[in-house]
Amino acid sequence: MNTKPAQNPEFAIEFRDVSYEIRDARNEKIDLARERSIVSHISLAISHSETLVLLGRSGSGKTTLLKLINRMLAPSQGQVLVEGRATTDCDAIRLRRGIGYVIQEAGLFPHFTVAQNIALVPSLEKWDHARTVARVEELLRLVGLNPAEFSSRKPRELSGGQRQRVGVARALAADPPILLMDEPFGALDPVTRAELQREFSALASRLKKTIVFVTHDIREALLLASRIALMEAGRLVAVAPPQDFLTHAHPEVQAFTNCLDTPTGGSQ
Amino acid sequence: MSPWHFFAEHRNEILAATFDHLTLVLIAMSIAIAIAVPLGMFIVQRRTLSSIALGITSVFQTIPSLALFGFLIPIPFIGGIGRRTAIVALVLYALLPILRNTYVGLTGVDRSILEAAEAMGMTNAQILLRVRFPLALSVILAGIRTATVITIGVATIAAAIGAGGLGTFIFRGVAMVNDAVILAGAIPAALLAIAADILLGQIERRLKVL
Ligand SMILES: Nc1ncnc2c1ncn2[C@@H]1O[C@H](COP(=O)(O)OP(=O)(O)OP(=O)(O)O)[C@@H](O)[C@H]1O
Ligand SMILES: [Mg+2]
Numbered sequence: 001m002n003t004k005p006a007q008n009p010e011f012a013i014e015f016r017d018v019s020y021e022i023r024d025a026r027n028e029k030i031d032l033a034r035e036r037s038i039v040s041h042i043s044l045a046i047s048h049s050e051t052l053v054l055l056g057r058s059g060s061g062k063t064t065l066l067k068l069i070n071r072m073l074a075p076s077q078g079q080v081l082v083e084g085r086a087t088t089d090c091d092a093i094r095l096r097r098g099i100g101y102v103i104q105e106a107g108l109f110p111h112f113t114v115a116q117n118i119a120l121v122p123s124l125e126k127w128d129h130a131r132t133v134a135r136v137e138e139l140l141r142l143v144g145l146n147p148a149e150f151s152s153r154k155p156r157e158l159s160g161g162q163r164q165r166v167g168v169a170r171a172l173a174a175d176p177p178i179l180l181m182d183e184p185f186g187a188l189d190p191v192t193r194a195e196l197q198r199e200f201s202a203l204a205s206r207l208k209k210t211i212v213f214v215t216h217d218i219r220e221a222l223l224l225a226s227r228i229a230l231m232e233a234g235r236l237v238a239v240a241p242p243q244d245f246l247t248h249a250h251p252e253v254q255a256f257t258n259c260l261d262t263p264t265g266g267s268q
Numbered sequence: 269m270s271p272w273h274f275f276a277e278h279r280n281e282i283l284a285a286t287f288d289h290l291t292l293v294l295i296a297m298s299i300a301i302a303i304a305v306p307l308g309m310f311i312v313q314r315r316t317l318s319s320i321a322l323g324i325t326s327v328f329q330t331i332p333s334l335a336l337f338g339f340l341i342p343i344p345f346i347g348g349i350g351r352r353t354a355i356v357a358l359v360l361y362a363l364l365p366i367l368r369n370t371y372v373g374l375t376g377v378d379r380s381i382l383e384a385a386e387a388m389g390m391t392n393a394q395i396l397l398r399v400r401f402p403l404a405l406s407v408i409l410a411g412i413r414t415a416t417v418i419t420i421g422v423a424t425i426a427a428a429i430g431a432g433g434l435g436t437f438i439f440r441g442v443a444m445v446n447d448a449v450i451l452a453g454a455i456p457a458a459l460l461a462i463a464a465d466i467l468l469g470q471i472e473r474r475l476k477v478l
Contacts, residue, residue, distance in 0.1 A: 104380065108384070109399060120390075121388055170388075
């Protein structure tokens with residue numbers, strides 16, 4: 001398994017003119033099965049160890065872009081390269097085991113304990129027992145959960161914030177060089193959310209992983225990103241580091257930065 | 269003659285018939301489970317095959333039980349008079365509730381859980397066996413419970429083709445116009461059904477994850 005980014009490829013992840021379309025089944029008879037673009041003509045290169053935040057409104061195609069990276073979706077056009085290789089040339093299962101994924105609603109397995117959830121990829125990779133146990137403990141501490149207290153709980157016995165932490169620990173289990181996070185702090189109260197964001201940014205700078213982080217919250221984007229990529233209706237309309245992002249001229253950028261002026265809004 | 273008197277006098281005979289009835293049901297249920305659960309797992313991700321399989325099994329269900337026994341008698345190998353034909357008919361009846369619940373249970377697993385499993389790099393087989401199946405178990409068991417209760421009832425009719433069991437008393441009682449004899453078959457059958465329902469219901473509740 002590739003545990004360290006290879007030296008040769010220039011970028012950890014690269015989109016080369018990628019489009020993803022689906023046949024809209026509902027309109028089949030009216031429109032002769034017209035193709036609907038979910039994302040179109042995306043070109044984007046993500047460097048090693050950077051935290052790229054994908055920002056955009058609901059339905060703008062952020063999750064779709066993430067799924068194109070670990071080949072849960074295959075591009076209809078163009079290429080997605082991971083560590084220099086087109087995802088369509090890789091074995092999908094191997095590719096996915098080398099990429100951590102934190103899903104939008106945590107997606108923990110309800111029939112597994114916290115420890116079993118975290119140990120999922122190690123168990124698929126047939127790690128020995130002692131190594132797995134040690135790794136689970138290490139990760140629980142890393143995400144701020146006491147192993148003695150939480151290891152044997154079931155997901156239903158956790159709060160939303162604790163579930164998200166377990167989701168992050170599970171994604172990190174096999175120490176993948178790339179981490180995809182789909183609104184990991186989406187369903188949390190503002191206080192817990194701010195707390196997790198702070199912990200996460202500390203963690204991210206320590207772990208040196210390539211992270212693609214999806215959010216629709218501009219404050220979160222500004223706080224965590226090394227670069228922000230803004231999506232609008234399936235297109236990439238702006239890519240810039242946080243300090244330049246605020247002054248970007250695109251109207252969709254302005255729509256987002258305008259949220260910063262309202263004193264109460266922003267995190268919803 | 270009062271029913272109690274008849275029961276006391278024929279105690280051994282009733283017990284033997286109950287035992288026969290139970291083994292008939294157990295054999296039929298074991299075969300039906302061994303067919304329907306793997307079949308359900310096989311058809312989960314095959315849309316056309318699943319509607320075909322569910323369609324065929326529901327047709328069996330709509331045939332009146334006495335007619336189904338009748339249809340089977342002339343068929344070579346599986347037909348004829350006796351237990352074997354009865355078991356075939358009971359299996360055909362039990363298939364639908366088990367198959368349908370297996371299918372519904374396996375396909376009803378929350379999308380975000382399935383997506384997480386896929387994203388972690390689980391293969392389809394691993395997702396089926398380690399995620400879908402354990403999460404569907406209580407629903408599958410609910411199907412087995414329904415099928416068991418149905419089978420215990422339908423098995424009384426198997427006596428009509430010489431398969432034995434508690435139906436023997438019922439048919440004899442009907443022929444003799446004797447309520448006590450009918451009850452000697454009907455009461456133990458009802459008790460068996462209730463007991464199976466309670467027992468399986470308890471296991472089902474224990475398997476429920478959420
Ligand atoms: N399987 C699908 N079938 C049809 N439409 C789809 C499918 N998957 C996504 N879409 C559509 O594609 C668009 C982009 O979806 P996507 O999930 O990528 O959005 P998102 O930016 O992640 O939104 P959110 O912030 O709400 O999660 C949406 O309009 C959605 O309705
Ligand atoms: Mg999304």
